[in-house]
Each structure stands twice: as structure tokens, then as C-alpha cells.
Amino acid sequence: xxxxxxFHKLAVAxxxxxxxxxxxxxxxxxxDKPIRVGASVSLTGPLASTKNGLIGYELWRDDVxxxxxxxxxxxxxxxYDDQSSAAxxxxxxxxxxxxxxxxxxxxxxxxxxxxxxxxxxxxxxLFMIGMFGLAGNDVAKHDKFFHSGPWGPNSGRDWARGFFxxxxxxxxxxxxxxxxDLEFSKNAAKGGAEVAKEYGMEVVFNQSYPPNTSDFSSxxxxxxxxxxxxxxxxxxxxxxxxxxxxxxxxxxSDKVKLFGGAMIGPQYGALLGSLGPELNGLxxxxxxxxxxxxxxxxxxxxxxxxxxxxVKQGVEPLGFYIPPFYYVAGELAAAxxxxxxxxxxxxxxxxLHANTVDTIAGKIAFNEIGDWKERRVLMVxxxxxxxxDLEQFRSxxxxxxxxxxxxxxxxxxxxxxxxxxx
Amino acid sequence: xxxxxxxxxxxVAVVVALGFLMPWVLKNPFYFFAGYVVLQYVTIxxxxxxxxxxxxxxNFGAAGFFGAGVYLSAFLFTTFGLPLxxxxxxxxxxxxxxxxxxxxxxxxxxxxxxAIATLGLVVVLETIVHNISALGGASGMAVYGPRxxxxxxxxxxxxFTVMLVIAAVSVALARFxxxxxxxxxxxxxxASEDAAExxxxxxxxxxxxxxALSGAVLAAAxxxxxxxxxxxxxxxxxxLIIGLxxxxxxxxxxxxxxxxxxxxxxxxxxxxxxxxxxxxxxxxILFVGLVLIAFVAFAPGGIADLFGRRQGRxxx
Numbered sequence: 205x206x207x208x209x210x211f212h213k214l215a216v217a218x219x220x221x222x223x224x225x226x227x228x229x230x231x232x233x234x235x236d237k238p239i240r241v242g243a244s245v246s247l248t249g250p251l252a253s254t255k256n257g258l259i260g261y262e263l264w265r266d267d268v269x270x271x272x273x274x275x276x277x278x279x280x281x282x283x284y285d286d287q288s289s290a291a292x293x294x295x296x297x298x299x300x301x302x303x304x305x306x307x308x309x310x311x312x313x314x315x316x317x318x319x320x321x322x323x324x325x326x327x328x329x330l331f332m333i334g335m336f337g338l339a340g341n342d343v344a345k346h347d348k349f350f351h352s353g354p355w356g357p358n359s360g361r362d363w364a365r366g367f368f369x370x371x372x373x374x375x376x377x378x379x380x381x382x383x384x385d386l387e388f389s390k391n392a393a394k395g396g397a398e399v400a401k402e403y404g405m406e407v408v409f410n411q412s413y414p415p416n417t418s419d420f421s422s423x424x425x426x427x428x429x430x431x432x433x434x435x436x437x438x439x440x441x442x443x444x445x446x447x448x449x450x451x452x453x454x455x456x457s458d459k460v461k462l463f464g465g466a467m468i469g470p471q472y473g474a475l476l477g478s479l480g481p482e483l484n485g486l487x488x489x490x491x492x493x494x495x496x497x498x499x500x501x502x503x504x505x506x507x508x509x510x511x512x513x514x515v516k517q518g519v520e521p522l523g524f525y526i527p528p529f530y531y532v533a534g535e536l537a538a539a540x541x542x543x544x545x546x547x548x549x550x551x552x553x554x555x556l557h558a559n560t561v562d563t564i565a566g567k568i569a570f571n572e573i574g575d576w577k578e579r580r581v582l583m584v585x586x587x588x589x590x591x592x593d594l595e596q597f598r599s600x601x602x603x604x605x606x607x608x609x610x611x612x613x614x615x616x617x618x619x620x621x622x623x624x625x626x
Numbered sequence: 627x628x629x630x631x632x633x634x635x636x637x638v639a640v641v642v643a644l645g646f647l648m649p650w651v652l653k654n655p656f657y658f659f660a661g662y663v664v665l666q667y668v669t670i671x672x673x674x675x676x677x678x679x680x681x682x683x684x685n686f687g688a689a690g691f692f693g694a695g696v697y698l699s700a701f702l703f704t705t706f707g708l709p710l711x712x713x714x715x716x717x718x719x720x721x722x723x724x725x726x727x728x729x730x731x732x733x734x735x736x737x738x739x740x741a742i743a744t745l746g747l748v749v750v751l752e753t754i755v756h757n758i759s760a761l762g763g764a765s766g767m768a769v770y771g772p773r774x775x776x777x778x779x780x781x782x783x784x785x786f787t788v789m790l791v792i793a794a795v796s797v798a799l800a801r802f803x804x805x806x807x808x809x810x811x812x813x814x815x816x817a818s819e820d821a822a823e824x825x826x827x828x829x830x831x832x833x834x835x836x837x838a839l840s841g842a843v844l845a846a847a848x849x850x851x852x853x854x855x856x857x858x859x860x861x862x863x864x865x866l867i868i869g870l871x872x873x874x875x876x877x878x879x880x881x882x883x884x885x886x887x888x889x890x891x892x893x894x895x896x897x898x899x900x901x902x903x904x905x906x907x908x909x910x911i912l913f914v915g916l917v918l919i920a921f922v923a924f925a926p927g928g929i930a931d932l933f934g935r936r937q938g939r940x941x942x
Contacts, residue, residue, distance in 0.1 A: 250861075284903055290766075290862040292902060294855055295659040298782065299903045302656040316766055319857035323770060327781075343768055385756050387764045387859065414753070 238280040239273070239547060241265070241537060242306030243335075244296045246313055249288025253472070254313045256519040257335070258283065259510055260530025261310070268534070274541045286312050293320040301330065307547040308537045310352075310530075311335050316387050322346065331540070331549035333533040334574065336526070338363060338391060341573045348553040349574040352533035354491055356579025357571055361395040364436075364489055366583040366607035367465040368399045370616055371434045374461045380409035380432035382423060382439075382447075383466075389438035392466035396436045408432050417443055420450035427456075434462040441469035448482050461618040464488040470586065471525040473594050480592035485623030487616070490582040492524045492565065493603040497611040502564040506531055507598075522597060528565055535563040583607040585616060585623070634801060638794050645790035649783035658786040660899040662854055665789040666847055667895035670868065671875035671887035672796045673843030676803055677836045678873065679881030682816030683736075687728065687744030688872035690751045691721050691841045693863035695848030697761055700769050700858045705760075710772065710788060710850065717849035718842040725841025729834045736819070745869075752864040766859030769852040785854050792850070796843045801884040803839060812836055844872075871895070874914065878921045880928025889929045893917075 247255045261281055268279045282304045286292045293312055300306045309325065309332040311318040318337035322344040325332050329348065334340045336353045339360035355363045371379065379400050383393035390412065400407055409430040413423060420443070427435060435456075439447060444467040456463070464487040469475040471490050476483065492498060494507075510523050520526075539561040540552035560569040569577045584603040589596065596602055604614035617623040649658065674688050695717035702708040702716055732743040756764050774784035803809050811832040814822035823829050852858045871894065879890025897913060925932045 287867075287902075289865060289867065290855055290857060290859060291663075291851075291865070294782075295656070295663060295899065296903065298656040298659040302654050303903075316857075316859045316861070319766060319768060319859075320855040322768075323856040385764055387766065390764050 238278040239275070239308070239541065240280050240282055240304060240306040241308045241310065241534070242282040242297075242300030242304055243310035244284045244286040244293060244300075244312045244317075246288040246317070247285035249286075251288035251313055251317070253520065254336075254526055256514055256517075256523050257313065257526045257530035259513050259517070259519070259523070260506075260527040260532075261534060263506065263509055263513075264531045264534030264538075268538055274538055275545065275547075279538075282306055286317060288317070290317055290320050293317055294324065297321045297324055301328065307331075308333070308541070308552075310533050310537075311337060311340065313337075313526075314388070315340055315391075322349075325349065329549060331552050333536050335530065335533060338388070341575070345573050347557075347572065347574075348549050350536055350553075350556050350570055351574055351576060352529045352536060354529075354565070354576055354580035356581065357575045357577065359575060359579070360391060361398055362579060363581050364392055364396055364438075364466050365399050365579070366581060367436060367462065367487065367489070368396065368403055368405075370487065370583060370606055371400075371405065371462050372403050374434070374616065374618060376405060376433040376461060378408045378430075378432045378434075379405045380427045380430055380435045381407055381411075382409070382427070382435070382437055383412050384415050384417075384438065384440050384443055385412045386415050386440060388468065389440065389466065392438035393436070396438070396465065400436075413443070415440065415443075418446050420447050421454055424450050424454045424456065428454075431457060431459065433459055435460055436465040437463070438466040439468065441472070441475055444469035445475060445479060448479055448486070452482055456621060458619055458621050460620045462487050462616070463620040465583075473520050473522040473597070476522070476589075476597055477592050477594050481589045483586045484589050484626070485617065485620050486586045487583055487606065488586070490525065490584045490603065492528050493582060493584050493605060494524070494598055495584075495600050495603065495605050495611070495613040497605060497613055498566075499600070500564070500566075503528060506564050521594060524597075532563045532565045532568070536561055536568070580608060580611075582611065585614070587614075587617060587623070631805075635798070638798055642790060642794050645787055646777075649779050649787070655780060655782045658780075658782040659854075662782070662786045662789050662850075663899055664892060664895040665786070665793045666851070667871055667875060668793045668888055668891040669789070669796045669847035670844060670872045671879070671891040672793070672800045672884065673840050673847060674872040675876040675881055675884075675887040676800055676843065677833075677840040679876050679886065680804065680809055680812040680816065681833055681836045683733070683833065683836075684741045684873065685744045685840070686741045686869050686873070687747040688844050689864045689866060689868040690744070690748040691724060691844035692848040692851075692868050693748070693751055693755070693860070694724055695721055695845030696851045696858050696863040697755055698845070699849035700767055700852035701761060703771075703852065704767065704769055710853065714788075714792065714846050714849040718846040721845025722838040722842040724845070725837035725839070726834055728841070729837035733830065733833050733837070748864050748866075748869065752860050755860045755864075762859070764860065766857055767852075768857050770856060771853035781853070785850055788850050792846050796846070797884055797888055799839065799843065800887070803836075804884050808832060808835060871898075874918055876928070878917060878928055880930030880932075882927065883930050886928050886930040893929070 245255055245258050246252055265279050265281050284296045311332055311334045313335050315337040318340050326344045326346040331348045334351045341349045381393050381396055383389040397407055409427050467488050470488050510527055514521050514523055540556050543555035544551035556570055560567050571577050583606045585606055587604055605611050606616050677683050678685050698717045698720050699713035702713050755761050774781050778784035811827050814827045815829050819829055875890035875894050876887040880886025
């Protein structure tokens with residue numbers, strides 16, 4: 205039998221639990237009806253490492269508001285945490301649109317979280333900036349969707365084409381492909397195999413591995429046995445580390461000219477710091493590096509403000525990969541609102557389709573389904589890394605741009621073994 | 627039919643009728659998006675409780691059954707264009723078969739070993755889906771659902787009503803199991819399996835039946851999910867969160883009767899939905915933890931038990 209006291213304790217605990225969301229979540233409503241920009245960000249869950257993008261949104265909002273807002277109205281961000289789960293996305297975006305009455309939407313991070321929202325925005329004819337979803341609009345073909353990421357047209361297949369362009373220039377005839385059995389890397393490997401075929405290269409080894417693989421010795425030995433001229437790897441951070449360490453231990457053929465391609469991890473401070481010189485020679489994709497062809501005062505100013513906030517929040521201190529493009533998303537929305545002098549989705553979309561927008565990441569023009577007209581995924585080679593100090597990655601020359609040619613800051617150092625040990 | 631059963635059925639019919647009318651009264655689609663998730667968890671908690679509550683076999687594999695329902699329904703719809711009710715029915719049958727298979731393999735082991743074995747089911751199914759290209763593998767599968775029928779104002783409202791019907795049928799099924807000979811047998815299994823066996827209770831057959839019914843309800847809960855998100859991918863469909871909620875909700879509500887999981891799911895899922903759009907989800911998870919600890923510490927029988935006891939005391 206429960207005593208009255210126990211029942212009261214339970215009632216208090218349960219009431220506190222139930223009431224807290226309502227109390228803590230109360231929002232102040234501004235009187236001058238700000239322009240509302242809604243987004244879900246993965247603050248928790250497996251994709252929580254992408255939450256540093258939120259700093260990009262917030263810096264943009266502060267800048268816009270400091271400059272007097274848009275159309276004379278302040279900008280307000282409405283952000284919810286999707287917990288890295290696609291299951292939460294439909295309700296969150298319905299809340300953003302139907303309850304919060306947001307004027308502009310930013311998509312969740314990546315293809316798998318963005319996919320659930322595409323039918324919704326198409327059906328409701330809403331304006332959205334996409335955040336890093338590869339080929340995010342290729343199925344829905346919504347005319348009011350624009351990518352902030354530099355994937356370019358036909359990105360499902362072509363985003364890593366730069367690696368194969370470099371391989372072709374090096375006369376690579378035989379290529380090996382390995383990938384983690386997960387969404388991004390599987391797509392990268394599939395696209396890579398198609399491009400390799402198009403360039404007349406023979407895929408001598410093509411294998412996927414389960415996501416939690418930590419020992420790559422047998423895979424590396426099998427690759428060596430297949431004797432390729434280049435190795436295209438699509439991996440996630442933990443396996444990227446394991447593969448680099450495995451190569452150091454087992455070694456790789458001197459014939460291999462290019463090694464890397466679509467490894468997630470070496471873009472982030474955590475992995476750059478932990479692997480340090482072991483990354484020398486790696487050719488890998490990136491979205492921004494502080495090389496002279498990319499380092500403008502605007503983006504330098506962005507990082508000067510980003511870094512102290514990131515350090516304080518304990519998130520990725522370099523922030524080259526994601527945060528600038530979250531700021532770019534804001535700039536695109538601002539350009540559309542200012543350019544069309546409205547928050548009407550059709551007018552905003554019409555403006556972005558017709559005009560080139562100047563952003564901290566350079567000039568951006570869009571095709572009919574909102575891809576950047578020009579792919580601007582970088583292929584960088586890591587070089588001259590000494591020790592594990594992260595600050596060295598803020599200087600030019602550590603992540604040399606090999607592709608695209610318009611941003612190139614150096615030539616490929618090959619073969620991989622030589623570049624690795626030099 | 628007893629008076630209680632008649633009252634129960636009338637209650638269910640009223641709730642379902644209100645659910646059909648609500649989309650025409652409440653215009654904001656958000657409430658139907660959020661309501662769908664709450665009803666989905668009512669179904670999941672109810673399904674889990676048939677095996678976990680009545681028979682006392684803690685099943686960590688709820689996400690496996692749910693995900694199987696999700697994928698079967700998505701596959702049948704995109705490949706053969708099967709209508710949603712048939713997809714749900716097929717998912718339920720598949721879930722029942724999966725339940726019997728899992729039961730045969732795992733019911734010989736009990737307690738924590740059974741729990742671990744059921745967790746394995748989720749990993750196995752997720753790995754299988756990852757490697758079947760017809761199901762989209764790791765990249766997932768876009769499912770553009772059918773247009774909602776004319777009696778429903780929009781897709782979110784239609785999904786909500788469909789889920790309401792599934793939840794109502796599941797709760798009615800759980801209540802039938804509870805008050806029938808099956809429930810009596812399962813309670814005997816939970817109290818002492820050996821004693822039940824010695825008294826002539828066909829324990830294995832009953833447990834297999836419970837596995838099948840539980841699996842069918844869990845898989846049916848997953849069947850409309852592809853139409854809710856328009857996209858399925860294995861990590862979310864087989865998410866551990868589903869398995870944890872499936873256990874937490876009946877524990878908070880009470881595992882001994884059909885009302886427990888319903889109350890637990892309504893309470894917890896509503897809090898989660900409100901918290902997701904009001905405060906950060908770290909705090910959301912903290913609140914779930916707090917509520918769970920409060921119930922385990924002060925009311926191990928759950929809300930239903932608490933009400934029952936207070937009512938009993940008032941009468942005495």
C-alpha cells in the first residue's frame with residue numbers, strides 16, 4: 205500500500221517533469237513581428253558533431269540584425285533539435301510552418317534527415333535552403349529549394365569527380381574502392397565507380413565493410429594484392445583513423461599515386477589533431493581550407509569570430525567544413541528576401557534562380573533544382589604536417605588545393621608513399 | 627459480453643469517431659503530426675506489453691518488429707502499389723511470423739539472456755536491410771504516399787486517423803488477451819513458469835502466442851511510418867529509442883493491465899513531443915529519466931496500479 209507521503213512525492217516529481225517543458229520553453233514574442241527563420245539542427249544523437257553549424261546561423265543572424273534586419277524587420281531563428289533522427293523531422297517542420305509561422309526554412313543536416321521534409325515543402329510550396337544533403341532535390345525537383353553546400357549538379361554521382369580527374373591526369377588505369385556500409389559513403393563509392401568506368405579505369409577492388417570495422421589489415425592486404433594505381437576510400441571518422449593507421453602498419457604499394465577521396469574525419473580538428481603527420485600525402489575532399497585562393501577577408505572575419513565561440517562551447521575548433529556554409533545559408537536567404545523585397549516563396553526563389561549571390565564562400569549561382577551551377581568540392585592534399593598542433597592547419601600549405609583548377613594552390617605530390625613520408 | 631467489455635467497446639468507438647471528426651475541427655496540421663507519434667507509441671507500448679508485461683518476458687527487440695513493419699509496408703507500397711490497409715495487414719502477419727520465429731529461438735532462455743537475444747534481432751534485421759539494395763540499403767528509400775481519401779483533409783490528418791484505428795484495435799486486442807484464458811495463462815507464466823507448467827498450463831504455446839500477437843502489433847505500428855516520414859532508412863527505423871520507449875512507457879503506466887501502456891505512452895510520448903519543440907532534447911531525455919526514476923522508486927506498479935490501489939482504498 206502506498207503512503208500518502210509517497211504519493212505526494214511521486215505527484216511532485218511527475219508534475220515537475222511534465223511542467224518543465226512548458227515553463228522553460230516559453231518564448232517571448234517580439235512586437236515588431238520579426239522575420240522568422242526555422243531549422244532543425246542535430247544537437248544530440250549520432251550527428252551531434254554537426255551542431256557547430258548553429259554558430260554559423262547565429263553569427264549570420266547577429267550580423268543581419270546589427271545591420272538593421274531585413275526589410276526593416278529583425279531576424280529571429282527558431283531552432284529545434286531533431287536528435288539526429290528522421291522520425292522527428294516531419295513534426296518539427298510542421299511546427300515551424302504551422303505554429304511558429306516561419307518565413308524561411310533551413311533543412312536538417314544531410315540527405316537522410318532532409319529527405320522526410322522534401323515532400324512536405326513541395327506539397328506546401330515552401331522556400332528552403334538545403335544543408336549538405338547530397339542530391340537532396342533530385343527526386344522532388346522542388347523549384348524553391350537551394351543548396352548551401354558546394355556539391356554542384358548531379359551530385360549523387362559527381363561530387364567526388366575531382367579525385368578521378370586527378371587520377372586521370374596521373375594516368376591511373378586500375379583503381380580500388382572501399383566504403384563503409386552507410387549512406388554517405390555508399391553513395392560516394394557508387395558514384396566513384398561510375399565515374400571511374402566513364403574514364404576507362406578498371407575497378408580492380410570494390411568492397412564495402414560494416415560500419416564498426418576497426419581492423420583493416422586484411423582489406424589493405426587484399427587491396428595490395430589487387431595492385432591498384434589509386435585507392436578511393438569513402439569512410440566515416442572512426443574507420444578513417446583505422447585505415448590510416450592500418451596503412452602505416454602494413455604499408456602500401458609504391459605504385460599507388462592517390463589515396464583518399466571521400467574520407468569523413470580528416471576535415472575535423474579532432475582527427476587532424478590525433479593523426480597529425482600520419483595524414484601527410486592523403487588526398488581528400490573538403491569544402492573550405494585556408495589557402496590563398498579561398499581566404500578572403502570576409503571568411504577570415506567569420507573564422508575570427510567562430511573560433512572563440514566554438515572553443516567556449518567545446519565544439520570543433522577549426523570549423524572549416526560545415527559552419528561557413530550555415531552562414532552562407534543565411535546569406536542566401538537574406539539575398540533572396542532583399543532582392544525580391546518580399547518573403548513570398550515564389551518571389552524569393554525567382555530571385556535566386558535569376559541572380560548570382562555573393563557570399564563568404566564566394567559567388568553562387570543556381571540551376572533549376574537549386575544545385576550550385578558549378579561543383580566546388582575541393583580535393584586537397586595534406587602536406588608538411590608536423591606534430592599534432594591544430595593551429596598549423598590555419599596556415600596555408602598544409603591542405604593544398606589540387607582541384608578544382610580555378611582554386612588550385614599546388615600540384616599533386618605522388619606517389620602516395622613518397623608524399624606520406626616526406 | 628460483460629458490462630465492462632461493452633463499456634470498453636463503446637469508449638473505443640467514441641474515441642475513434644472523435645479521431646475521424648477532429649481533422650475537420652482542428653485545422654492546424656502540426657497537432658496531427660505530433661498526435662501520430664503519440665498514437666504510434668500507444669500501439670508500440672501496447673504491443674510490447676503483451677509479451678513483456680503479461681508474460682514478464684522483457685523484449686528489447688521492439689524496434690526490430692517495428693522496423694520490419696516499416697520496411698515491408700514501404701516495399702509493398704513502392705513495388706506493388708498495395709493500398710495502405712493491406713500493407714498494414716501484411717506487416718501484422720509478417721510481425722506475427724517473426725514473433726513466432728523469435729519465440730522458438732529465444733524462449734528457452736529467460737531474464738537478462740532473453741533480453742540480450744531480442745536485442746540481437748534488431749541488429750540482425752538492420753544489417754539485413756543495410757545490404758538489400760531493393761530496400762534502399764543504407765541510403766534509404768523515398769516513399770511518396772498515396773493521396774489522402776476525400777474524407778480526410780490532408781496527408782498528416784489521414785496518417786493520424788489510420789494510426790488511431792491501429793492503436794484502437796491493438797488496445798482492444800491487448801484487453802481481450804488480458805481478460806481471456808490467454809491472459810490467465812500468461813500471468814501464471816510470469817508468476818512462476820515451473821509452477822504453471824506443473825499445473826498443466828501450456829507455457830511454450832502461450833508464450834509463442836504472446837510473441838506472435840506482440841510482434842503483429844509492433845509491426846503494424848510501423849506500417850504507416852513510411853507514409854508519415856515519406857522516407858525510410860534503417861538507422862531510424864531500427865532505432866534503439868523505439869525499443870527503450872517501448873519498455874519505459876508500460877513501466878510508467880503499469881504492466882499488468884491494458885490501460886497501463888496506454889497511459890504511459892500518452893504521458894511520455896506527449897511530454898517528448900512537447901519537449902522536442904520547446905526545450906532542448908538533452909533536457910527532454912533528462913525528464914524522461916526523472917519520471918522513470920520517480921515511478922520505479924515510488925510506484926513500481928505504474929500509474930494504473932496507483933489508481934487501482936487508491937480506488938481500492940477509497941472503497942474500503
